[in-house]
Amino acid sequence: MIAxxxxxxxPRDARLLVINRQGAISHVARTGLADFLQPGDLVxxxxxxxxxxxxxxxxxxxxxxxxxxxxxxxxxxREDTHFQAVAFGAGDWRTRTEDRPPPPPLVPGDRLAxxxxxxxxxxxxxxxxxxxxxxxxRPDTVWAGIARHGRPIQYAYLDxxxxxxxxxxxxxxxxVAFETPSAGFALDWNFLRRLRERGVEFxxxxxxxxxxxxxxxELDERLPFDEPYRIPASTASAIRRTKTKGGRIVAVGTTVxxxxxxxxxxxxxxxxxxxxxxxxxLCIVDAMLSGTHAPDESHxxxxxxxxxxxxxxxAEGALEESNYRTHEFGDSVLVFSHQH
Amino acid sequence: xxxxxxxxxxxxxxxxxxxMRELRRRGARVAFVARSHERVEAIAREHPGTHGIVGDxxxxxxxxxIALQITVALGGLDVLVNNASSLGPTPLALLADTECExxxxxxxxxxxxxxxxxxxxxxxxTASAREGRGAVVLNISSDAAINAYAQWGxxxxxxxxxxxxxxxxxxxxxxEGVHFLSLDPGDMDTPLHALALPDADPATLKRPExxxxxxxxxxxxALEKEHA
Numbered sequence: 001m002i003a004x005x006x007x008x009x010x011p012r013d014a015r016l017l018v019i020n021r022q023g024a025i026s027h028v029a030r031t032g033l034a035d036f037l038q039p040g041d042l043v044x045x046x047x048x049x050x051x052x053x054x055x056x057x058x059x060x061x062x063x064x065x066x067x068x069x070x071x072x073x074x075x076x077x078r079e080d081t082h083f084q085a086v087a088f089g090a091g092d093w094r095t096r097t098e099d100r101p102p103p104p105p106l107v108p109g110d111r112l113a114x115x116x117x118x119x120x121x122x123x124x125x126x127x128x129x130x131x132x133x134x135x136x137x138r139p140d141t142v143w144a145g146i147a148r149h150g151r152p153i154q155y156a157y158l159d160x161x162x163x164x165x166x167x168x169x170x171x172x173x174x175x176v177a178f179e180t181p182s183a184g185f186a187l188d189w190n191f192l193r194r195l196r197e198r199g200v201e202f203x204x205x206x207x208x209x210x211x212x213x214x215x216x217x218e219l220d221e222r223l224p225f226d227e228p229y230r231i232p233a234s235t236a237s238a239i240r241r242t243k244t245k246g247g248r249i250v251a252v253g254t255t256v257x258x259x260x261x262x263x264x265x266x267x268x269x270x271x272x273x274x275x276x277x278x279x280x281x282l283c284i285v286d287a288m289l290s291g292t293h294a295p296d297e298s299h300x301x302x303x304x305x306x307x308x309x310x311x312x313x314x315a316e317g318a319l320e321e322s323n324y325r326t327h328e329f330g331d332s333v334l335v336f337s338h339q340h
Numbered sequence: 341x342x343x344x345x346x347x348x349x350x351x352x353x354x355x356x357x358x359x360m361r362e363l364r365r366r367g368a369r370v371a372f373v374a375r376s377h378e379r380v381e382a383i384a385r386e387h388p389g390t391h392g393i394v395g396d397x398x399x400x401x402x403x404x405x406i407a408l409q410i411t412v413a414l415g416g417l418d419v420l421v422n423n424a425s426s427l428g429p430t431p432l433a434l435l436a437d438t439e440c441e442x443x444x445x446x447x448x449x450x451x452x453x454x455x456x457x458x459x460x461x462x463x464x465x466t467a468s469a470r471e472g473r474g475a476v477v478l479n480i481s482s483d484a485a486i487n488a489y490a491q492w493g494x495x496x497x498x499x500x501x502x503x504x505x506x507x508x509x510x511x512x513x514x515x516e517g518v519h520f521l522s523l524d525p526g527d528m529d530t531p532l533h534a535l536a537l538p539d540a541d542p543a544t545l546k547r548p549e550x551x552x553x554x555x556x557x558x559x560x561x562a563l564e565k566e567h568a
Binding site (some may be wrong): 044047049052077078140142143146147148163164165168169170171172173174175189192193196203204232233234 | 363391392394395401403404405406408409411412413415416425461462463464466467470471512515518
């Protein structure tokens with residue numbers, strides 16, 4: 001596969017690899033996605049907007065530059081300004097995270113000046129880069145500081161720096177994601193209109209998608225971090241309605257699979273703390289639209305819940321052979337589950 | 341309708357401030373946006389429980405930070421009021437005497453700003469509609485959007501564009517459950533009016549509080565129609 005180096009959410013030539021229930025593979029233009037949905041199906045997407053989670057500033061005890069990437073929170077509440085964060089030393093997004101120097105040694109009580117924001121290291125979480133971070137000030141002031149000073153988490157494979165409008169999906173609502181739920185880039189309002197015309201329902205959940213990678217092998221082993229989510233009552237009833245009538249649930253992105261499997265499709269808030277993999281029972285999820293993922297990425301594990309390793313190996317071969325584009329702004333895969 | 345979540349741009353003076361107070365009186369939770377840090381702080385202090393956001397809707401770079409702060413503060417959004425407006429040149433001028441930059445500013449503030457902010461908040465508004473709360477966007481219009489008044493060229497053209505854009509948004513998004521209103525509040529005793537016509541007798545002008553009541557009625561009527 002080749003890296004999608006231009007931050008365009010819906011390139012006109014975007015492609016879609018489809019793996020049907022039996023494991024057969026086909027290639028289509030992504031604009032034809034709606035053709036794979038039937039009246040009575042339900043598409044569920046993650047409507048989390050993306051925070052400008054990368055904050056640059058100074059580690060005050062050592063007077064050295066630091067970048068923190070907000071990476072997790074215990075709840076979706078605005079009052080909650082305690083974050084898990086991954087810290088980096090000097091340098092910027094043009095350097096691959098793998099090559100970024102570590103932050104200055106961090107100990108609890110260290111203060112950071114991040115633009116107008118004042119933060120304190122509350123704890124170091126078993127790794128020199130991973131900290132619990134507490135912001136000082138009232139919630140409105142903290143969120144204003146993040147909104148104005150923060151930048152979206154950047155990717156070294158892109159040809160320019162990302163602005164917030166590059167990473168908000170068309171349906172982006174509550175800003176709680178740390179990295180963008182990028183499977184949703186494939187959706188636009190015209191697609192939602194076509195779904196309605198076909199008799200396909202659309203619903204959303206909100207899950208605070210965390211980091212997809214940190215550039216540190218040891219930390220990456222701990223991904224995904226716990227992610228708070230919310231299932232609206234209207235989404236829970238759409239799921240019940242669909243299941244009763246024998247329709248299929250199509251999850252847009254791994255985050256939706258995680259939220260639906262964790263909640264069983266019931267309304268309310270929760271914290272998804274499980275991993276999805278080969279042994280996961282998908283329960284209510286029948287298919288997933290996602291980016292193109294290589295076997296060494298954490299997201300690839302999710303695919304293993306949908307199809308056998310043999311089928312996935314053939315799909316991986318087809319993606320390579322046909323030069324599919326990968327990463328956040330790349331092509332897509334629609335995989336149906338063999339579990340049902 | 342309790343806990344209605346409303347965002348108002350241009351919320352620290354004139355009609356915006358009156359509407360903020362009116363909606364708050366009716367039980368809404370309000371976030372308001374304005375350019376001046378000092379004004380935002382002062383108005384937020386005077387109205388405990390409201391959320392003041394500093395930003396300029398005419399600046400593209402401000403839109404997403406504004407949208408982010410609105411949705412965090414309110415936990416979503418049911419009603420957006422695009423009220424912040426620019427007159428274009430002040431004092432008012434004949435179109436032929438108007439600098440291109442003044443036309444551009446009127447368009448940035450009165451058309452592109454509301455377009456960008458609506459687009460950035462559409463995910464939150466449609467989520468609210470799907471959850472059965474309803475969703476309304478109110479774009480503040482003017483009789484200058486319809487009638488050709490000499491010296492009101494930049495403002496009138498921009499308000500005409502906003503009015504037509506509201507109609508098209510409404511056409512396209514009715515099926516998503518988002519209702520668009522374009523309403524003319526009338527000639528009011530506000531800082532904007534004083535800037536345009538400094539010699540006008542305030543006694544002949546409508547009180548912004550009266551216009552705010554009418555607009556609030558229209559918002560609630562649109563939400564109820566959605567519920568019916």
